[in-house]
Amino acid sequence: MGDPGRRDADTRGRAPREDEGDVDSIDVVGRQILVVEDDDGIALPLVRTLSREGYEVLRVAEGRAAIEQATAGEVELVVLDLGLPDMDGLDVCRRLRDLGYDGGIVILTARDGELDRVVGLDVGADDYIAKPFALAELLARLRALLRRSSRPLAAEPGGGAPPGASAPGAASVTPLTVDPASRRAHAGDREVQLSTKEFDLLAQLDRHRGAVVTREQLMDEVWDENWFGSTKTLDVTMARLRQKLDDAGADVRITTIRGVGFRLDEGRADA
Numbered sequence: 001m002g003d004p005g006r007r008d009a010d011t012r013g014r015a016p017r018e019d020e021g022d023v024d025s026i027d028v029v030g031r032q033i034l035v036v037e038d039d040d041g042i043a044l045p046l047v048r049t050l051s052r053e054g055y056e057v058l059r060v061a062e063g064r065a066a067i068e069q070a071t072a073g074e075v076e077l078v079v080l081d082l083g084l085p086d087m088d089g090l091d092v093c094r095r096l097r098d099l100g101y102d103g104g105i106v107i108l109t110a111r112d113g114e115l116d117r118v119v120g121l122d123v124g125a126d127d128y129i130a131k132p133f134a135l136a137e138l139l140a141r142l143r144a145l146l147r148r149s150s151r152p153l154a155a156e157p158g159g160g161a162p163p164g165a166s167a168p169g170a171a172s173v174t175p176l177t178v179d180p181a182s183r184r185a186h187a188g189d190r191e192v193q194l195s196t197k198e199f200d201l202l203a204q205l206d207r208h209r210g211a212v213v214t215r216e217q218l219m220d221e222v223w224d225e226n227w228f229g230s231t232k233t234l235d236v237t238m239a240r241l242r243q244k245l246d247d248a249g250a251d252v253r254i255t256t257i258r259g260v261g262f263r264l265d266e267g268r269a270d271a
């Protein structure tokens, strides 16, 4: 007997979109996104827009609920407000990474001044956007994050697209592709032979390509149980990984961010 009228505030609906001119072809339909924002004035239009785009949208207004949701299941992206009633959004972000959440996190900050401070802290977020923001810009950044992370999700073990085929217009370079499903990495069509730890390390960096991954994150994800104390093993493995990528001619570089961690970028260091 429910009123079938539109009530899109908290729905998970995915209305078909009628946009014709969408050049950005990443498929967001059914991808789960968690909006963590206590201000309805911001959350509701955001939820509505994301639903219209095709995302499956969950919304919570508190940090604790956010952690529960994001670590419970299929959430691929989190849009995270900093000023939450029960927790600091930065702590929510750190906590999510500590708990192994490896989807995208975009932090919403109040002002540009705050943005600078927050970015400097490096809490494991992938991107930041200052309020007030244009919805179109946020959508573009979310798609960019999904695109970065969707190779592993889209890859079928043993099947799928040929490695390296996804780099548009790349003829003479050898783009790096990393496929966690089959645990293989390719430079162009040539497989890069990696040890287990080298591969795990690369997969972590690749998942956050273009963003800094902290030493702690890497230690937690790659060495989990027995990393108490020295991270020398990380440096040793990283050196071997760099050497192998370099030898294979992969079109990437791993930059050391002193005192913080590492970042995998497109383009060779000396190119």
Ligand code: CA
Binding pocket: 037, 038, 039, 081, 082, 083, 084
């Ligand atoms: Ca808030």
